[in-house]
Amino acid sequence: MASLDRCDQRILYALQRDARLTLATLAEAVNLSPSQCSRRIARLEQSGIIKGHVLRLDPEAMGLKVTALIFLSMDKGRMVSPRNAVGKLLARDEVIDCHAVTGHHDFILKVRVADLAELSHFLSTAVSPLEGIRDIATQVVMNTLKENGPLKVMP
Template sequence: MDAIDARLLSALQRDGRQTVTDLAAAVGLSPTPCARRLARLEAEGVIEGYSARVDQARIGFPVSVFIQVELESQSKDAIDTFERAVRGFDRVMECHLMTGTRDILMRVVAADLTDFDRFLEDKLMRVPGIRSMRSSFALRTMVRRQVLPVRVSA
């Protein structure tokens, strides 16, 4: 990745709806080479896709819950089984395999406490292989970045 790729990615992260012409002007290219670079970054998987950032509270999910999960076993099969199950839960916004005393850290959204309780009882508590769970409710988000720092590769 060179400096132009880095500028392209930074500009796209700030505004993914820019036209190729506007993006090219922002990074100092003409539109055709800019489009070629975009296509290459997409083909290489650097650009994973395009989406809109949506305010979760304004669409009815003001509650964020962080759930620490300890599995009964840390075998590949146990982790794969858990992962397959939670991939099907649309309330799970993030799910990370962790080091330390808890195996999994998840961020789940909910409409309210009753909605979260329903999610636990109807979904998460039915996943086989969970030893224990601990939930923490976010009071407010202090920092949420959507733009990754982009560095030029050596």
Template sequence: MIELDDIDKRIVAALQAEGRLPIVDLADRVGLSPTPCQRRVKRLEEEGVITRYAALVSPPAMGLGLQALVQVTLDDHSEKVVEAFEAEIRARPEVVACYAVTGDMDFLLHVLTPDLASFSDFALKALLRMPGVRGTRSSFIMQAVKTDLAWAPVPQSPARKSR
């Protein structure tokens, strides 16, 4: 794991809040001159701290009004079946996130579709027919209470000395 100092954390936090921030403005925000700031950003990218840049988009604004969390249980956990399942999931545009998890299920999917009919089509004609799928359980998201998909480590303020 890479060691991040407070300046690195401030850089990451600033880019999380505003990914298109010009390097001059970023440098000013974190207290560096542009050249060392650019070197730090490049190092953070090369070391995998910053993995990519993207725009956060509103699903309803894109016509994706239904969101679901789908628990998937496999009946076969052989490497071949799991790899085939994962490959099929990666190819499905409705699945925006897939996590291998512990507990009663094997995978948790975040699925976006335009409506219930589209979700039903995905679930019945695609998901349930994928390799190794024994069963699924879907929960529909009624309201997003918090969606901080862009997050960053918060720099720790120096410890206050007591008087």
């Protein structure tokens, strides 16, 4: 892990909450000059700590009203690589997150779709046909209490 000093931590804290801060506003917030902030941000980007700058959309405003978690268990004896089988799903726009996990299931997918009919179609046409699927369990999210929270950067 890269060494982060207090100034780096304050910059990351501020940018996670508002990535659109101007350099001048950020510099004032973290008590550095704009040129110092710029150099530190460049270093944080080059080191891979800052992975990019993204635009977050409101899924519901975009018509994606259903969030579901899909739990996949794989029959590893019937396949060369479980990750390769799931890899086909990673290119799908419906899939927001995919995690290889420990426990009863092997993967958890988070998907966003317009409605339950679209979820059913996605499950039957994209998930069920995957090679080596042993079990699929789906849970529909009723309410999201926190999502995409900032990472802890300050002790």
